[in-house]
Amino acid sequence: MADPGPTRVLLTDEGPALISGPVELELPDGTRVRSDRAVTAVCHCRRSKRYPICDASHRRKVRQEGPDA
Incomplete structure (x- = not known):
């Protein structure tokens, strides 16, 4: 069997x-969440209602406009 290589993780801005690939995430409290998707989006902002899986809640962030805007 061929070595599949390392798991790829892309960190977005x-x-x-x-x-x-499929992934199992372990939360600080020991809870495990499995995703069998080809690519899994993992939430970093903690706004997701499906945390730790991203539901795009970060897009609803209200941006503060400065005096130069």
Whole structure:
């Protein structure tokens, strides 16, 4: 069997971490969440109602406009 290589994790600037392949995530309280998707979006902002899986809640963030805007 061929070595599948390392798991790929893409860290995005203002969104989730994207993990290639099936993944099992373990939360600080010991809870485990499994995703069998080809790519899983993992929430970093903790706004997701499906945490630790991203539901794009970070997009609803209200941006503060400064005096130069």
